[in-house]
Amino acid sequence: MVSFIFTPNIQEGIISGAYEIVRNNATGELIGLARDKMTGQFVGHAVQMVNNGFSLNPLLSPVQPILSGLEMYQNHRGFSATLSGINAIQSNLAVLQGTTAFIGVGTCAIGVLAAVNLWQTLQLRQDIKQLKLQVRDGFIDLKQALHNQGDKIIQHIDQVAQDIKFEQHRLELIKAYGRFLEASKLIKIALSCNDITIRNADLANARQTLSEALAIYNNPHLLSETSAAGQLRRLECAWTIDHTITLTYQLQNQTNAVIDRLSHLQETIRHDCLKVIDNCIPKQEIDFIFPEISHIYSHDLVALETWKNHVVWLGSLSESVVESLTNVEINNTGEESTEALTPSLSLTEYETLQQQSHPVSLRDQLKYLFLPHLRFEYESYIHQQAEKRGYTALIPSSLKQASELTIANLYWYFKDLQRMESQ
Numbered sequence: 001m002v003s004f005i006f007t008p009n010i011q012e013g014i015i016s017g018a019y020e021i022v023r024n025n026a027t028g029e030l031i032g033l034a035r036d037k038m039t040g041q042f043v044g045h046a047v048q049m050v051n052n053g054f055s056l057n058p059l060l061s062p063v064q065p066i067l068s069g070l071e072m073y074q075n076h077r078g079f080s081a082t083l084s085g086i087n088a089i090q091s092n093l094a095v096l097q098g099t100t101a102f103i104g105v106g107t108c109a110i111g112v113l114a115a116v117n118l119w120q121t122l123q124l125r126q127d128i129k130q131l132k133l134q135v136r137d138g139f140i141d142l143k144q145a146l147h148n149q150g151d152k153i154i155q156h157i158d159q160v161a162q163d164i165k166f167e168q169h170r171l172e173l174i175k176a177y178g179r180f181l182e183a184s185k186l187i188k189i190a191l192s193c194n195d196i197t198i199r200n201a202d203l204a205n206a207r208q209t210l211s212e213a214l215a216i217y218n219n220p221h222l223l224s225e226t227s228a229a230g231q232l233r234r235l236e237c238a239w240t241i242d243h244t245i246t247l248t249y250q251l252q253n254q255t256n257a258v259i260d261r262l263s264h265l266q267e268t269i270r271h272d273c274l275k276v277i278d279n280c281i282p283k284q285e286i287d288f289i290f291p292e293i294s295h296i297y298s299h300d301l302v303a304l305e306t307w308k309n310h311v312v313w314l315g316s317l318s319e320s321v322v323e324s325l326t327n328v329e330i331n332n333t334g335e336e337s338t339e340a341l342t343p344s345l346s347l348t349e350y351e352t353l354q355q356q357s358h359p360v361s362l363r364d365q366l367k368y369l370f371l372p373h374l375r376f377e378y379e380s381y382i383h384q385q386a387e388k389r390g391y392t393a394l395i396p397s398s399l400k401q402a403s404e405l406t407i408a409n410l411y412w413y414f415k416d417l418q419r420m421e422s423q
Helices: 008-016 065-072 080-098 110-116 118-129 151-161 164-191 196-217 220-224 228-251 255-279 282-315 319-325 345-356 359-370 372-389 396-401 404-422
Strands: 002-005 019-023 030-036 042-045 048-051
Touching: 002 030, 008 019, 008 030, 008 042, 030 065, 030 282, 042 065, 048 282, 065 080, 065 228, 065 282, 080 118, 080 164, 080 228, 110 118, 110 151, 110 282, 118 282, 118 345, 164 196, 164 228, 196 228, 220 228, 228 255, 228 282, 255 282, 255 359, 282 345, 282 359, 345 359, 345 404, 359 372, 359 404, 372 396, 372 404
Parallel strands: none
Antiparallel strands: 002 048, 019 030, 030 042
16 A cells, blocks of 8 residues: 655654645545645645555656646746656666666576666666766666676676677667657756746657657567567666656646556556566576566556556646645655665565576466466466365365465476376
């Protein structure tokens, strides 16, 4: 369940009962704003989102959409939070794209992929934020970024750089990132305009340019030539661009367009993740793909759903409530945080699962996230095979209570057993 953390003074007010976190009356969902219980006035917005006790740290975009939503109602104060968010997206995209120059086109060895896994990628993003790394043409200096990873990693960087096929991909990615930079500049210019007509025209032009970048990242020919790990990073770039296009609609207060695009983006992410999982070579790529897709499921998809809830709520407000939003002080603390990173639950959970699961079983456990009905099919197969062999404990009621790990392992245990019996 998503909850919110506010600045210390507001958090104290919530604890004391003077303030309350706003809810969407229609759905009961929490909204990232706090208000005074007595006066009903908004007193501030959340600076952090938490899901099941863990801070949300989306891989695709660090932007807090509630801030751009608030700024639409108080544009006389400028769009400082949104501008900061655009800069953050720009850096984030550079990290995602930059690591494709390490993964290359073919399949990498497990030890090589570990150099740019989820944990390393989050750290690289932090390094750019703290100006430890620079971006050029949408790529980072991988030798500088990974200098402490050993000679084998440096050699791999050189090998990919000499790969003619990847060079063709790299040129296309440079073009895509260039389009994104053009669009980012247009968005920033639009937000500096007082004339709403000019602002809307610039945002529309930015969307067109972003769409051109999106088409390059989604190029099916380029995707088909890459490994599952490479596909995942390219698709993450595409999702980031899609996210930015949606943000431009929010900046124009186009509620229905934002809701439609967010729903479409969520569905696209689910669909693309399943394609990557299906293309994954378990023994070679699952250690890279599992934590990353699991993180996207529990962070990015949750953040997008929260964004959608905020937009629906904002669209339902009366004029008097909208007027009160103009007085909320926008604090950008959450996006400027440079506190030390800690490994996400996706990583720590995977370390446990990895020790107890077959690679193919891990792939299926990942699929369960996006295809819940698949688990029911596996339970049915396990029960059928157990009955044949007299395993009386594996009845439907006990299987329903079992973990995903247990179901996937049992499924492949019986599959292997059936295969051996048929030989």
